[in-house]
Amino acid sequence: MTQSFDQPTVQVQAPLLQLNGITKVLKGQGEPRTILSGVDFTVHPGQSVAILGRSGSGKSTLLSLIGLFDRADEGQYFLHGNDITKLPERRAAALRSAEFGFVFQRFFLLKHLTAAQNVAMALVNGQGWSARRKRKQQVMEALEQVGIAHLAKSKPTRLSGGEQQRVAIARALVRQPRIILADEPTGALDTETGNLVVEVLLNTTRQGCGLVLVTHDHDHARKMGRVMELRDGRFN
Amino acid sequence: MLSGKFRSALVIGGQGIRARKLRTFLSMVSLFLGVLAVVAVQAGSEIAERAMLTDVELQSGKDGTIRGYVPGEKGAPAIVESTLKGRTDAVAMISSNAIIGEPGVRPINEGGMPFEYAGQGRGYYGPTMICDSNGSCQEQKQPEKKPDGQAIEVSMVALTGDIRAFKPFRPVSGSWLDFGSAPALAPRIVLNEEAAKGLRQYRVPGEMTIEGATHHVTPQIIGVVQDGDMQPRVYMRLDELRTWMPSATETTNSNQYRGGGTSLDLFLQPGSDDLQQLLKAKLIGAGVSQEQMQFQAVKSKERMESELRIMRLIFLGMAFLVLLIGVAGILNVGLATVGERVEEFALRRAVGMSRLLLAGIVLAETLLTGLLTAALAIGAGAAGLQVALMMFGSRFPSLVGTAFPWEAGVAGVIAGLIAGVLGGLIPAIRAAQIPIATVMRA
Numbered sequence A: 001m002t003q004s005f006d007q008p009t010v011q012v013q014a015p016l017l018q019l020n021g022i023t024k025v026l027k028g029q030g031e032p033r034t035i036l037s038g039v040d041f042t043v044h045p046g047q048s049v050a051i052l053g054r055s056g057s058g059k060s061t062l063l064s065l066i067g068l069f070d071r072a073d074e075g076q077y078f079l080h081g082n083d084i085t086k087l088p089e090r091r092a093a094a095l096r097s098a099e100f101g102f103v104f105q106r107f108f109l110l111k112h113l114t115a116a117q118n119v120a121m122a123l124v125n126g127q128g129w130s131a132r133r134k135r136k137q138q139v140m141e142a143l144e145q146v147g148i149a150h151l152a153k154s155k156p157t158r159l160s161g162g163e164q165q166r167v168a169i170a171r172a173l174v175r176q177p178r179i180i181l182a183d184e185p186t187g188a189l190d191t192e193t194g195n196l197v198v199e200v201l202l203n204t205t206r207q208g209c210g211l212v213l214v215t216h217d218h219d220h221a222r223k224m225g226r227v228m229e230l231r232d233g234r235f236n
Numbered sequence B: 001m002l003s004g005k006f007r008s009a010l011v012i013g014g015q016g017i018r019a020r021k022l023r024t025f026l027s028m029v030s031l032f033l034g035v036l037a038v039v040a041v042q043a044g045s046e047i048a049e050r051a052m053l054t055d056v057e058l059q060s061g062k063d064g065t066i067r068g069y070v071p072g073e074k075g076a077p078a079i080v081e082s083t084l085k086g087r088t089d090a091v092a093m094i095s096s097n098a099i100i101g102e103p104g105v106r107p108i109n110e111g112g113m114p115f116e117y118a119g120q121g122r123g124y125y126g127p128t129m130i131c132d133s134n135g136s137c138q139e140q141k142q143p144e145k146k147p148d149g150q151a152i153e154v155s156m157v158a159l160t161g162d163i164r165a166f167k168p169f170r171p172v173s174g175s176w177l178d179f180g181s182a183p184a185l186a187p188r189i190v191l192n193e194e195a196a197k198g199l200r201q202y203r204v205p206g207e208m209t210i211e212g213a214t215h216h217v218t219p220q221i222i223g224v225v226q227d228g229d230m231q232p233r234v235y236m237r238l239d240e241l242r243t244w245m246p247s248a249t250e251t252t253n254s255n256q257y258r259g260g261g262t263s264l265d266l267f268l269q270p271g272s273d274d275l276q277q278l279l280k281a282k283l284i285g286a287g288v289s290q291e292q293m294q295f296q297a298v299k300s301k302e303r304m305e306s307e308l309r310i311m312r313l314i315f316l317g318m319a320f321l322v323l324l325i326g327v328a329g330i331l332n333v334g335l336a337t338v339g340e341r342v343e344e345f346a347l348r349r350a351v352g353m354s355r356l357l358l359a360g361i362v363l364a365e366t367l368l369t370g371l372l373t374a375a376l377a378i379g380a381g382a383a384g385l386q387v388a389l390m391m392f393g394s395r396f397p398s399l400v401g402t403a404f405p406w407e408a409g410v411a412g413v414i415a416g417l418i419a420g421v422l423g424g425l426i427p428a429i430r431a432a433q434i435p436i437a438t439v440m441r442a
């Protein structure tokens, strides 16, 4: 059902993001290792993409380049048609705040904060300021979107894995990003909870959000509009 | 924009401190001692300086006052008296010795020495030679021995005006001389504490004899002041003294030898050069030699500050060391906390916080801790000062009424700030350098 929604409408629009010939070389101890070599990757608004590949194939590395956690050694990166390959870090932080929502395998919730405060974290990041009431409203909307508004005041230690991951998704959604980057978000969850989380993520694409899902689960991958596989540092 | 950053920092810093109360407390303990040390040193030296300054002012006069010393011979007392009459910008103290008590007896503290030393050094030491400036000497006749009796010898200071403009005497009891009213026939005197002590201790009858005076008088004691002098002294108006001792006494060889006799001590306001010239001219005209007159400005503060500076530097150095230990404590806790919070910091940057703001927040947390600690240490210092004053204040009269010096508060806040910056800077830089990609890898 998602495929029929995605394909015809999206192709005519300008891409959300476009990566051309991205290469990432790891220069740690010893020999430099090429993790990604000449990767091309495009996401359109409302499009969902699954990235498959065996462990160590560079999926997380690619996601960290897309999310501006790290920079590529070669290639070009366009966001909404603008070249942001050599963006200074200060601007990159602003883009992470405004454009991207991140979901990880580990939920990365802060133990000393409630679910609502964890979600509000994405609002209290120095990129603009909204009044407490407005923040509260945004947080509650995000929690409702993932179906756990009733758990707003709970600390993460009192939540199940699925609930924690949904808090994390609410945190990714609260600023209404253009692209969701999810790195094995179901990796720590049972099948049923995992399915629920993937449904929640897919729902966001209905409002025109782009979704990049890194997964090992072919069932989840099949629900995405497009499936790509990384092998030896490139898509084939 | 800026306020958004600032508010974010406040919210996050507050959350961070609340989440780690014990750690915050631990890092505060060592810093507290450091800041307290700085506050104590600063307050201590500030109070010591003020106490010393008031004592010095009592003894040598306020800073900038021009003091003149003129020998009490060749009619100098009369010249000074007539020149300064009715002036407020200069006051002369004309001192001579007087005996209060039974007439015709040897006073308990012969020579007007402090009572602590009274009764010591009595006896006959052999013939005394007195030499004049030409080098010709003559043996002084031993004064006829008087019987010991209930009398004390004091330095009697006659004033041409209110000396308190130059020497800030502190009232102890009663009142001070009133220079505005017409001179009273019964002379009014104000005692210093040492003279009051002598009168009280030896139950001396209140009759007064002055060297050179023709008859005895019963003075009217109207008050006691603290004048910073060890010697027993009584103060009175010169014009009242004149009613029973019409002319100023000249210094004789014998009382000059004993350190007594009439001496003239002048206090001039800064800038009264004309008056100084006038006095000098008149005195020289009367035959007083220029070398025997001395005029010089009081520079007590300057001299005292250079003495205090070294002390203060030493103590500040020690306080600084203690403060360093406090900084090390904060730094230690701060670095450990950054290690623990790697994921939190990476996550904050992942959701869009800039490096600079993250570093700012880490720094703000320690700064907040440092300032809070400084506030506590300043409070403790001020409270400690009050307690100390309550317990020991009576023993150090110059400290009575001392308030906590604001300089110490400022020093404490600065120390807290410095400690916060030093202890927070390295953790802040560390926090900003955390690579997001590595931490957030799944």
Ligand SMILES: Nc1ncnc2c1ncn2[C@@H]1O[C@H](COP(=O)(O)OP(=O)(O)OP(=O)(O)O)[C@@H](O)[C@H]1O
Residues within 6 Å of the ligand: A026, A028, A035, A053, A054, A055, A056, A057, A058, A059, A060, A061, A062, B438, B441, B442
């Ligand atoms: N910081 C790093 N230091 C050393 N090696 C790294 C680092 N980051 C990535 N690598 C290496 O790069 C390769 C790609 O890693 P990446 O995490 O992108 O793989 P992945 O496809 O996400 O694997 P998985 O499915 O297990 O998460 C791996 O071989 C990994 O060892």
Ligand SMILES: [Mg+2]
Residues within 6 Å of the ligand: A059, A060, A061, A183, B441, B442
């Ligand atoms: Mg991975």
